[in-house]
Amino acid sequence: MNPLLLGFDLLLSTTLLGLALAALTSREPRRGVILFIAFGLLLALVWARLRAPDLALAEAAIGAGLTGALMLSAARRAARRR
Amino acid sequence: MSHEILLTQLLYGSAGLLFFLLGAWSFISHEPLWRKLIALNIMGAGVFHVLVAVVYRGLDTPPDPVPHALVLTGIVVAVSATALALAFGRRLDREEPEQTSDVQGVDDREDGTHA
Numbered sequence: 001m002n003p004l005l006l007g008f009d010l011l012l013s014t015t016l017l018g019l020a021l022a023a024l025t026s027r028e029p030r031r032g033v034i035l036f037i038a039f040g041l042l043l044a045l046v047w048a049r050l051r052a053p054d055l056a057l058a059e060a061a062i063g064a065g066l067t068g069a070l071m072l073s074a075a076r077r078a079a080r081r082r
Numbered sequence: 083m084s085h086e087i088l089l090t091q092l093l094y095g096s097a098g099l100l101f102f103l104l105g106a107w108s109f110i111s112h113e114p115l116w117r118k119l120i121a122l123n124i125m126g127a128g129v130f131h132v133l134v135a136v137v138y139r140g141l142d143t144p145p146d147p148v149p150h151a152l153v154l155t156g157i158v159v160a161v162s163a164t165a166l167a168l169a170f171g172r173r174l175d176r177e178e179p180e181q182t183s184d185v186q187g188v189d190d191r192e193d194g195t196h197a
Contacts, residue, residue, distance in 0.1 A: 002086065009090060013097045020101055020124050024108040029116050036120045043127055050094065050134050052150050058157050067123060067161050071116060074168045078116050
């Protein structure tokens with residue numbers, strides 16, 4: 001049992017859970033979307049940890065990058081409408 | 083060694099389950115479109131977590147590639163679904179304000195329908 005690896009796993013999981021909770025409960029569009037982008041980038045780290053580097057690349061580029069850009073433009077419109 | 087693998091699987095699998103539940107709760111209970119989309123994406127991340135955690139076989143043995151291929155497809159599909167939903171939302175925004183005359187009604191309608 002590797003305590004360092006276990007600590008890393010626990011830290012990563014709790015940070016990811018905190019980010020997800022913050023992104024889901026945020027009332028301000030821009031803030032929520034930026035938290036979601038941070039969530040996606042840490043998710044890429046999880047895929048790399050679980051021996052799926054192809055998923056890590058796809059998640060960082062498509063999941064966090066492309067979705068983040070799309071949602072940021074939508075968040076700007078949502079903020080303007082309020 | 084086997085215990086370590088099982089612990090990692092359990093940790094990431096339960097984290098994925100939690101993501102799915104959090105996302106489902108947020109998807110049901112929050113109104114605006116952008117919040118629903120973030121919730122949908124986090125639900126998907128939970129499912130991907132479970133799929134990848136189940137085939138994890140330790141740091142020195144390669145995992146089963148088939149669920150990885152499924153998750154890769156899922157990531158791409160999630161992005162295109164998000165883009166489609168945003169395009170529909172924008173179209174609804176453009177069409178909606180013409181149908182009502184009073185400002186108060188527009189506000190109410192917008193909050194209700196685009197959610």
